[in-house]
Amino acid sequence: MLFSKSNWFLFFFLFSGTIMVAQDKIELGGDEELVKESTELDSSTVLDGVVERTIVQDNRVLAYEPMREADIPWEKKVWRVIDVAEKMNLPFVYPNRPFFQILSDLALNGDITVYKKDDFKAPMTVEEVQATMSTVDTIIDYDEETYEETVKIVHNDINYEDIKKYRVKEIWFFDEESSRMLVRVLGIAPVKDFYDQETGDFKYALPLFWAYFPEARNYLAKELIFVAQNDVAPMTWQDLFEARYFSSYIYKITNPLDMRIKDYIKSPLDDPLQEGIDRLLESRRIKNYLFNMEQDLWSY
Numbered sequence: 001m002l003f004s005k006s007n008w009f010l011f012f013f014l015f016s017g018t019i020m021v022a023q024d025k026i027e028l029g030g031d032e033e034l035v036k037e038s039t040e041l042d043s044s045t046v047l048d049g050v051v052e053r054t055i056v057q058d059n060r061v062l063a064y065e066p067m068r069e070a071d072i073p074w075e076k077k078v079w080r081v082i083d084v085a086e087k088m089n090l091p092f093v094y095p096n097r098p099f100f101q102i103l104s105d106l107a108l109n110g111d112i113t114v115y116k117k118d119d120f121k122a123p124m125t126v127e128e129v130q131a132t133m134s135t136v137d138t139i140i141d142y143d144e145e146t147y148e149e150t151v152k153i154v155h156n157d158i159n160y161e162d163i164k165k166y167r168v169k170e171i172w173f174f175d176e177e178s179s180r181m182l183v184r185v186l187g188i189a190p191v192k193d194f195y196d197q198e199t200g201d202f203k204y205a206l207p208l209f210w211a212y213f214p215e216a217r218n219y220l221a222k223e224l225i226f227v228a229q230n231d232v233a234p235m236t237w238q239d240l241f242e243a244r245y246f247s248s249y250i251y252k253i254t255n256p257l258d259m260r261i262k263d264y265i266k267s268p269l270d271d272p273l274q275e276g277i278d279r280l281l282e283s284r285r286i287k288n289y290l291f292n293m294e295q296d297l298w299s300y
Contacts, residue, residue, distance in 0.1 A: 055234050061221045064184070064214070067175065075173035076290070077186075079118070079252035079260075082166040088247040091240070094226045098160035099237065100190050102223050103211055104133060112216045114209040118169050118187050124209055132208045133158050158192065158208075165191040167207055168241075168248065172290055174297060181294035185213040185241045213241065250283040 084092045092099045107114045107129045114129060116122040124132075134157045141150045169187040174180070189207035196203055220237035227233040240246060252260045261282050267274040 053232065053234075056222060056224055056236060059221055059234075059236070061218050061238060068177070071176045072173050073176060074293070075171055077169065077171050077254045078250055078286070078290070080168045080170065080248040081191075081251050082168060082246055082248045084164055084166070086247045088245075091225045091227075092166065093160065096226075097223065099166075100160040100163045102220070102237065103188070103190060103216075104129075106216060106219055107209060107211065108133070111219055112211060114211050115187075116209070118167075118189070118207075118210050120187065120210065120212055129209060162192055163190045164193060165205070167191055167251075169210075172293075174294070179297075181297070183244070187211060188213055188216070188241075217241075249280065250286045251279075253286050 082089055082092065084090070106112045107124075108126060110126055113123050116124055139152050141152050142148075143150070167187075167189040168185060169189075170183055170185045172181065172183045175182055187210045189210045191205050191207050193205045194203045195201060217238045220241070221239075223237050225235055225237055225240055227235050235245075251262070261279050262275075265275065265279045265282050267278065
């Protein structure tokens with residue numbers, strides 16, 4: 001039986017359509033349905049971007065270069081303060097993942113060991129860390145029906161916005177083998193300001209704990225920071241501290257009496273403004289001392 005032209009056209013159309021459907025099923029893995037614009041995707045398959053970025057997660061932290069004691073003829077320990085109010089330090093308070101939340105999560109999960117002081121000799125337990133993460137206040141609750149007053153204890157968790165400063169302990173040393181002045185971060189501590197409950201006046205500032213940076217750097221290398229110039233710049237917190245991409249001022253350097261700058265730089269007229277200026281100048285003098293130390297080791 002011979003087919004007419006119309007029958008041949010209909011047969012070819014149906015056959016080609018069957019091939020296209022079969023090909024789509026093969027590409028989609030069998031009986032999976034075609035994804036259209038109106039199809040609602042599962043939240044786990046939604047990609048907030050162009051590609052899935054795994055460079056940081058696959059990143060490996062290189063171990064520090066081994067050093068010999070005989071190759072280090074000079075070293076000095078320096079303590080700094082990072083003020084998050086400065087523009088360069090705004091990544092520390094990035095709301096999506098603030099730096100304080102990263103450190104506190106590592107400490108509370110037991111991923112890293114934190115210490116009470118910057119000598120890293122007295123480790124803190126998870127319970128002790130939890131105690132530092134919240135403040136205890138007493139309030140008086142008044143019952144309108146019985147006219148009785150009851151005292152209640154309220155626990156207030158510390159918010160990342162309460163951490164205005166961080167202390168950083170680092171060591172500067174000269175390596176004879178490579179003829180370079182090097183610096184390594186030893187510890188990081190979030191600092192909380194404490195105020196008088198009645199008057200609201202500032203009382204003192206204390207570090208909540210000290211994190212040992214050589215241990216924490218393996219985890220900080222997996223945490224991205226916000227880079228204003230480029231949203232996909234793969235810069236981590238480990239890179240930030242290694243590259244010293246932060247603004248800070250020195251408040252202490254190793255000395256015979258273990259004194260801070262504020263302990264020996266005081267205004268004779270008890271002028272707070274003049275004291276602040278003098279301490280800032282002393283901080284810059286120490287900074288220039290470290291810079292000139294490296295330059296003086298060379299002869300031209």
